[in-house]
Amino acid sequence: MLKKLFGKAEVSIEAVIKSPVSGKYVDLTDIPDPTFSEKMMGDGFAVEPEEGKIVSPVNGKIVQIFPTKQAIGIKSEEGLDILIHIGLETISLKGTDFQVYVNEGDKVEAGDSLIEFSLDEVLQEAECAVTPVVFTEDSQVGKMVHEKVSDLIAGNTEVMTIMVKT
Incomplete structure (x- = not known):
């Protein structure tokens, strides 16, 4: 989609x-x-996880793995910056019970395993396990279309389509 701007x-x-x-x-x-709820980090969605396995939501490149392993940054092949944050207040877990399968700079495809974690541990030790998926650069995000979905399958369920500004 092309649009003239100045x-x-x-x-x-x-x-x-x-x-x-x-x-x-x-x-x-x-x-x-x-x-997250006031979108200070950007717009997006979240998932109440039923298992402790995070996969890539897009084809792209790993740009950041937090030292505490509870969050990961991905740049999609379309140029969209995405943050996946496992649970709330999970930084206090200090990376225990988190197994990261990728490194910064790795190319990934949608559905590739990124992180596994103990859902029981997160539920026991953190505020909650809800996992935000946030598009951190507002200037990249154009029209967002949410699919009408409630039950999500990792790497399979399409949650939204975004027009990424380049």
Whole structure:
């Protein structure tokens, strides 16, 4: 899609975002943490996980793995910056019970395993296990279309389509 803006052509590329974890869809505004619910980090969605396995929601590249292993950053092949954050207040777990299968700079495809974690441990030790998926650069995000889904399967269920501004 092309649009003229101050004499320059603005191009948008469609990115399909799949669920990174199996579970129930949660609207970002329903998360009990204002950093996410008020979209301070960006827009997106969340999942109440039913298992402790995170997969890539897109084809792209790993750009950041947090030292505490509870969050990972991906740049989609369309250029969209995505943050997946496992649970709320999980930084206190200090990476215990998190197994990371990728490294910064690795290329990944939708459905590739990224992180496994103990869901029981997160449920016991953290505020909650809800996993936000946030598009951290507002300037990249154009039109967002949410699919009407509630039960999500990791790497399979298409949750939304985003027109990524390039």
